[in-house]
Amino acid sequence: MIVHTDRPRVLVVSLGRLGGVTQYGFAMAKALAAVADVAAITSATAENREKWGSIDIPHLEVATFSGIPGMLASYLSAGRFARIRRFASEFDLDIVYYPGGHAWKPVLDLVLPRRARIVLTVHDPDLHPGEDSLLHRLFHCANRRKADGYVLLNRGQSTAFVERHSLDPVRVAVIPHGVFDDFPRRFPPLGDVDHLAHIAPHAGRYLLFIGRIRPYKGIDTLLRAYRDTPGLEDVPLVIAGSGEFSDEERALLESLAERPVEVVNRWLEPEDISALVSSARFVVLPYTSATQSGVIPLASAFGIPSIASDTGGLAEQVVDGETGLLFAVGDSVALGVALDRASQMDEADYRRMSGRAREHAETTWSWDRLARQLLEFCESLTAENG
Numbered sequence: 001m002i003v004h005t006d007r008p009r010v011l012v013v014s015l016g017r018l019g020g021v022t023q024y025g026f027a028m029a030k031a032l033a034a035v036a037d038v039a040a041i042t043s044a045t046a047e048n049r050e051k052w053g054s055i056d057i058p059h060l061e062v063a064t065f066s067g068i069p070g071m072l073a074s075y076l077s078a079g080r081f082a083r084i085r086r087f088a089s090e091f092d093l094d095i096v097y098y099p100g101g102h103a104w105k106p107v108l109d110l111v112l113p114r115r116a117r118i119v120l121t122v123h124d125p126d127l128h129p130g131e132d133s134l135l136h137r138l139f140h141c142a143n144r145r146k147a148d149g150y151v152l153l154n155r156g157q158s159t160a161f162v163e164r165h166s167l168d169p170v171r172v173a174v175i176p177h178g179v180f181d182d183f184p185r186r187f188p189p190l191g192d193v194d195h196l197a198h199i200a201p202h203a204g205r206y207l208l209f210i211g212r213i214r215p216y217k218g219i220d221t222l223l224r225a226y227r228d229t230p231g232l233e234d235v236p237l238v239i240a241g242s243g244e245f246s247d248e249e250r251a252l253l254e255s256l257a258e259r260p261v262e263v264v265n266r267w268l269e270p271e272d273i274s275a276l277v278s279s280a281r282f283v284v285l286p287y288t289s290a291t292q293s294g295v296i297p298l299a300s301a302f303g304i305p306s307i308a309s310d311t312g313g314l315a316e317q318v319v320d321g322e323t324g325l326l327f328a329v330g331d332s333v334a335l336g337v338a339l340d341r342a343s344q345m346d347e348a349d350y351r352r353m354s355g356r357a358r359e360h361a362e363t364t365w366s367w368d369r370l371a372r373q374l375l376e377f378c379e380s381l382t383a384e385n386g
Helices: 020-032 067-074 078-091 105-111 134-144 158-164 219-228 247-255 270-278 295-301 332-344 347-364 367-384
Strands: 009-014 037-043 059-062 095-098 117-122 149-152 172-174 207-210 237-240 261-264 282-285 306-309 324-327
Touching: 009 020, 009 078, 020 037, 020 367, 037 078, 059 078, 078 105, 095 367, 117 367, 149 158, 149 367, 158 172, 172 367, 207 219, 207 270, 219 237, 219 247, 219 332, 237 270, 270 295, 282 295, 282 332, 295 306, 295 347, 306 332, 324 332
Parallel strands: 009 037, 009 095, 037 059, 095 117, 117 149, 149 172, 207 237, 207 282, 237 261, 282 306, 306 324
Antiparallel strands: none
16 A cells, blocks of 8 residues: 655656666665655566565566567557556656656656656767667657656766757756665675686786677777787786677787686676676776766775776766776777776775775765755756646
8 A cells, every 4th residue: 555645756667677777776766765755667577676675665567578579569568558557646646757768658658647747867868879770869869758857967968968959957957876885785706706706816906897898888999008008918807798899809809818808798697797896906998988887886886996088977977096097088098008007006095096986986976865866856846847
């Protein structure tokens, strides 16, 4: 039974199955539940399905889909959308919050109560190179079409987003990505993960790229910097994540066959991510474009500094020389200088940088703080619209 209070009522619609946005939706919902009445609609096949039961909130699971044929067929399932409508009506919501876009949003805009304010977190205001297809553009356009407020994850893209979509600036809030700070408590260390045991001898020494393998991630820039910078011959490099390497990246990896390079080319489970990040010396993000990264807050929570290109929101997530190092985007020579600086850093300086990264994570990227910012933004939209 749903019990109503005088607090704002927020329905979190987090229908993704895999990846960082799914984790983001759970973390924000959990933090919101401390300051608002929260209900959630989630995918019955979400990778973090078991975590939702840890929040004492009304919760509806619905079967979603995988792949384009499944997506198209799902639109015909009137029963699922009827269940969602009944659940939302009983909750008597004030705000519908989408932690990320979803293919069902245009339908849910018609199904959910019209009086509720709709707020959407836009993770990628600008589509990445290699993902700027007609289908992606249509998906992003359909998700943005009906929303009262938008949350962006960095300041750098907010002005262009407002101008491009002719928005009143009060309808856009900048709230950074939070840190997934439960990883250290939930998952084992690197040496206890059997399929990563071959990396354990490098623990505490390796440079780490972790995440999906995509053209805009700049792995070729990283590999050239690693290959061409003297002094890195014995510094271990780990590249971990699912996706296809380009021909150039494969050739670069082959040229480094005699170097201490480890590649884990598959989908990473949360325990893999936790183990790899917590045992790194630095995480490296050589992206050619980026809204933000969940890797930087996570690494910072472990006290692992970041080496990142100064593109998009990455430049806002790393305090150069304090919590990590920045280098000019796409510049393999500049990245090589940063890698060399990191490999030569003495322990006292490293401990200071590590401590500042951890402190930054605990303050700037606290989910409690971010949830309060989100709720204040949502309430400002409600007040503005009466």
